[in-house]
Amino acid sequence: MTAPLHEPTAETAPSAAEEAALASADAKAVQGRSLGRIAWERLKRDKLALAGGVVVLLLVVVALFAPLITGILGQDPDEYHENLIDPLFGTPTGSLGGISGDHLLGVEPVNGRDILARILYGARISLLVGFLSAMVAVILGTVLGILAGFFGGWLDSAISRVMDGLLAFPQLLFIIALVSVMPNEMLGLSGSSVRVFVMILVIGFFGWPYIGRVVRGQTLSLREREYVEAARSLGAGRVYILFKELLPNLVAPIVVYSTMMIPTNILTEAALSFLGVGVKPPTASWGQMLSSAIDYYESDPMYMVVPGVAIFITVLAFNLFGDGVRDALDPKASR
């Protein structure tokens, strides 16, 4: 059953046999299935999540190649088509907000800009803000959450109180106030870029406590596991335990919460643009389109429906995908 631990030097025969056994073990080493791979296989079976994932991927591609696509379609988001506007009412001529072969989703009232082109360009802003602010939140939340959970004591108390404070803070009001006092140019950026930059930072900053709390809780529970003690009993230092033992186990909840956070952030961006503190016109943004569509909701309802549906599909796709990721990574979590 048990082979000798110290290689017998005098007897050559058994060690040779052992060598052979080990060599054969090398040859047909069994590849185990990691938890990540199992989760991936689970995710692949979840049709709804896959559909969400495909839509998300599509949105990302569309946003990345927005100039290319609009170029192929021969449209420009800022080009006026006043010839398509009814001069009397200011609404697009033709049915359903001026949908035609040239303008697949119709044109805007009054100035006649192509809605599809603006939606595609708006996707860039939405996804950019959604992803980057989630990244800011994940980085801040993970670092501070781990620090609080791992070191405990006064550091934990301080970070936890800051999180409580931020969660209670009226985020929307703060951003509105901030934007109204913000300069038009800063850090070499100007116009909409400044607004986008500020939105990413602010949304991310107010989002990190959500991730921070989860990471802190997980760290608290993980650091008491026996494998952490085992690592310490082998002489591991704090850095090793943090990065090699704890972090791999924190990846799953972090991924889950960031996929859940992106749609929320997209909605926040839309809300801010709707309120007029998001990106500045003429840069296209979904929230802003919704906001200007309010004036035409009776005469040109399609103008409101299109950006609304865009937001709806995006958020739904992210949520379905996020739920799927959560179920795949943590099958025990209740739906």
Place this chain on the structure above:
Amino acid sequence: MSEKSEDAAVTNPAQSEGAVLSKDAAPGETLLKVTGLQKHFPIRKGLLQRQVGAVRAVDGIDFEVRSGETLGVVGESGCGKSTMGRLITRLLEPTAGTVEFEGKDITHLGVGGMRPLRRDVQMIFQDPYSSLNPRHTIGTIISAPFRLQGVEPEGGVKREVQRLLSVVGLNPEHYNRYPHEFSGGQRQRIGIARALALKPKLVVADEPVSALDVSIQAQVVNLMDDLQQELGLTYVIIAHDLSVVRHVSDRIAVMYLGKIVELADRESLYKAPMHPYTKALMSAVPIPDPRRRSAKSERILLKGDVPSPISPPSGCRFHTRCWKATQICTTVEPQLVELKPGQRVACHHPENFEDQAPQDTVLLTAAKEAAELVADEVLAESATTSAAVAAEVAEVAASPTGPAAEETPDAAASDEPETDRDSK
């Protein structure tokens, strides 16, 4: 790197001794010596986190572990066994006392100072499901000791890991598998392989088999036994299963509420336990033979729960539940003294030995109540070594209600929830 030089400075004085003791340490020589070891966990309350008390998990214990032997540590849940194990492997910082390994004081060494010693002192953990990181492959887990200690084994890390796997009876091909693909017993073997990777001298096993199936327990225990013989390991095995301890141990320490109450060779302890608590523990071992069931009536039921380690009883900690307790037990703490060669006991009125406080002849009221749960044969035996119990037994026998009183113990025994039968 600065840590390294510091370590070297610390190791130097002990080096000459270490050379003698190292791999060919004569069996029987003291490998680990513990004196007055204490661990108090502070209880903090309020806004300012003021310390309002302490859980005295380990409260002053002395023992030594000799090279090549197996020391079993038994006791109820919460008596401080596991804390003791984590103190001697220095996963916890002792509050007081000293821990000496191969003559070197390791009581207050930091993470860096302990690092070289980690090769010699290793630990096997209780729960095979939480002692292996689910995100690492078996190969990563067993090779962690080499990476952390910067050791390059002969023939490469991978080869060595595969050899270790075959040593503990696992398939070396499973190098790339993950812990969740193994059963509890297999996982525990992986834990053992990890502990043995650096060829340690002392292995502390904290309830190594209590989380396993009974049929698997035997496998793992026998594996540990075989490895000890092959590698000349020294074990400290913490357990609450007395049959496991009896099977593996050379010497056994019995702990109660953070203290060692008896420390003896296996034979002496099982044949003639001296501390009443040990005796109660022994009597709780189930007898897997229906024909010998009758012997079970001698089982000693202990009254009530283990007192809180936050404010342990004065004097002898066992006096609140002991059927032999007298006045002296509440005031004077009995010291752990060697009454017989190879058997150390901390008791004023030990069993199977001459009374240490014969002048004290009045049984405590609590002791009388406790005695009601003790079989008459046991009481009679106890009477030979305790004047107080003898007086009490004589009185009961003399009184006309004798037979009625004789009924009560059995009735009480069957009514009483058998909370403290064993430490489960």
